[in-house]
Amino acid sequence: MLLRPSHAYGRSALAVLAVVAALVWVLPSYYTGLLTQIGLYALVTIGLNLFMGYAGQVSLGQAAFFGIGAYTSAALAVKAHLTPWLGMIGGALLAALIAYALSFVALRLRENLLALATLALGIVINVVFNEWEFIGGSSGFKDIPGFAIGAFAFDQRAYAILAWSMLAIGIWFAGNLVRSSFGRSLVAISAGELGAEALGVDAERLKRQTFVLSAAYAGIAGAIYASQASYIDPSSFSFLLSVNFVLMSVIGGIRSLWGAVIGAALVVVLGQVLQTFVPIVLPNARGDFQSFFLGAILIAMLILLPRGIAGARGEAARA
Amino acid sequence: MTAQVWQYVLAGIEVGAIYALIAAGFVLIYQVTGLINFAQGEFAMIGAMTASSLATAGMPVFAATALAVAVAAAVGGICYLAAIRPARASTGVTLIFITLGLDVALRGLALFVWGTNPLSLTPFTGGTALTIFGGVLPPQASWVFGTDVVVFAALYVFFRRTYTGTAVRAAVANPPIASTFGIPLRTFALWSFVAAAAIGGLGGVVIAPITSATYDMGLTLGLAGFVAAVLGGLESLPGALVGGFVLGIVVKVAGGLLSTGWEEGVGFLILVLVLVVRPQGLLGRAVRRA
Numbered sequence: 001m002l003l004r005p006s007h008a009y010g011r012s013a014l015a016v017l018a019v020v021a022a023l024v025w026v027l028p029s030y031y032t033g034l035l036t037q038i039g040l041y042a043l044v045t046i047g048l049n050l051f052m053g054y055a056g057q058v059s060l061g062q063a064a065f066f067g068i069g070a071y072t073s074a075a076l077a078v079k080a081h082l083t084p085w086l087g088m089i090g091g092a093l094l095a096a097l098i099a100y101a102l103s104f105v106a107l108r109l110r111e112n113l114l115a116l117a118t119l120a121l122g123i124v125i126n127v128v129f130n131e132w133e134f135i136g137g138s139s140g141f142k143d144i145p146g147f148a149i150g151a152f153a154f155d156q157r158a159y160a161i162l163a164w165s166m167l168a169i170g171i172w173f174a175g176n177l178v179r180s181s182f183g184r185s186l187v188a189i190s191a192g193e194l195g196a197e198a199l200g201v202d203a204e205r206l207k208r209q210t211f212v213l214s215a216a217y218a219g220i221a222g223a224i225y226a227s228q229a230s231y232i233d234p235s236s237f238s239f240l241l242s243v244n245f246v247l248m249s250v251i252g253g254i255r256s257l258w259g260a261v262i263g264a265a266l267v268v269v270l271g272q273v274l275q276t277f278v279p280i281v282l283p284n285a286r287g288d289f290q291s292f293f294l295g296a297i298l299i300a301m302l303i304l305l306p307r308g309i310a311g312a313r314g315e316a317a318r319a
Numbered sequence: 320m321t322a323q324v325w326q327y328v329l330a331g332i333e334v335g336a337i338y339a340l341i342a343a344g345f346v347l348i349y350q351v352t353g354l355i356n357f358a359q360g361e362f363a364m365i366g367a368m369t370a371s372s373l374a375t376a377g378m379p380v381f382a383a384t385a386l387a388v389a390v391a392a393a394v395g396g397i398c399y400l401a402a403i404r405p406a407r408a409s410t411g412v413t414l415i416f417i418t419l420g421l422d423v424a425l426r427g428l429a430l431f432v433w434g435t436n437p438l439s440l441t442p443f444t445g446g447t448a449l450t451i452f453g454g455v456l457p458p459q460a461s462w463v464f465g466t467d468v469v470v471f472a473a474l475y476v477f478f479r480r481t482y483t484g485t486a487v488r489a490a491v492a493n494p495p496i497a498s499t500f501g502i503p504l505r506t507f508a509l510w511s512f513v514a515a516a517a518i519g520g521l522g523g524v525v526i527a528p529i530t531s532a533t534y535d536m537g538l539t540l541g542l543a544g545f546v547a548a549v550l551g552g553l554e555s556l557p558g559a560l561v562g563g564f565v566l567g568i569v570v571k572v573a574g575g576l577l578s579t580g581w582e583e584g585v586g587f588l589i590l591v592l593v594l595v596v597r598p599q600g601l602l603g604r605a606v607r608r609a
Contacts, residue, residue, distance in 0.1 A: 109594055109595075111411040111412060111415065116355065116545060116549065117594050119542075120591050120594075123542070124584050124587045124588055127584030131580045131581060131584070138580070240423075247423075250416055289427050291426060292423075292426075292427025292428045292430070292431060294423055294427070295421065295423030295424025295425070298416065298419070299402045299421065302406060302409070303417075
């Protein structure tokens, strides 16, 4: 049994999943859609937190792996008529494989330069989405088949439950990981790579494994997203989405698994709230103006609460 | 070289001149603070948008340019004071996130002020297009090249011929000792943001007549500026100049021969290659400071 809750992370993940499963029966479908979005973004952010928070690296290209998962699943479904369940596995595998190949290039760099390299790779991958006609080019894929179990075709409720189930598994797995010697080695790397190496940690290999894992998380989320949205095109996986993932990671708390969920929920909900209320206060505001607030919140968080919302408790305890 | 490819080269030189200005901003800030400012492209956007809307409102184009550069410089200073200085004790990764936040916030702010419609700016002067070996450059290109000459000459004179410039170079070479000698590092950091924003803003204004100005132009320009700066080695102003032109030409020729969609992709492939093969850049010294 895969989902045996062996510790607090597993138990609380199951509890949250139960709450979500109950919520989707009472909430209007609009909110169910938001729940799905939060679940999928949180899944990406958990992978990102492992890489950025625990291993102390930085990735500004995570949207590309989300996109690779979405495109792989969509291509397998549209071109090869395979079920999205296989598409999800294929998406995770291909995202992981590409991350593995890229890691030899990107992970030789640190901080500023690693940020630049991941940003660049994310944009190159987006250009490939745009220019490769086999996967739809700039017009993307439409009519992507949805998930189904037997005769039951997934509705919005089922997608929310699927997204949060994968999230629960993701939290359980990551929870095991960060408590293992692997997780402690990651923290050692983020504290100082040379020191970690001196203690016998193979920093290069661990960073690579974490990067690959973070890509697999994003790939699974992307594959579910493709079927749920039923339409994808390259603009859905731009640099700005990568920045949003970083935002979720930082706001929630970069070195916390539940922080990823809190961050994803806050960014999604805040986006909705701002879209509703800012025009009331400022009738002339147009377009995607809420990004101003998101950027400002990101800066304020980093200055005032650098460990994020989930990290705030520990900070208060130490103060 | 066919006429077509030559035309791509000329187009590359034209945009390369702008990339060089934005790259110069990166280099200024990186040298003084060790920070890669992900919001650099937005300064160009602010310059272009401000000048375009002022000129449309009837202000003479050179007055509008001066005011736009001043606005961009002020925004740069505010960014430093509001977001960078309060977080100066943070680690490198946190500072990267902060400049990303600045980028997002500035673009959102531009949406508030200007909306999504592109603004246009009439070329500074009329005149006929320049024809070089059969290739064509618009009259505005002369203004773009002129701006490069003036800005880079001014930076050269400042760093090599003035007392303050020498102090900045000393501070960059050895911050603790420079600090001991009373060189005000924090003030330099502030002015590096102001100067980088002013130069970026000026770049945005001079290119606005060619590309038109939109709230989201900063991302593309900023990213191109990065690549140019890294090509040049991140620490060298002549490198930024060379990097800008090399990138502009490569990108436009590759884009012309493949498809324009590949322009960005080629630029970033070059960035990745340079980062991996020669992180000190084309003109950088092999030995970096620790």
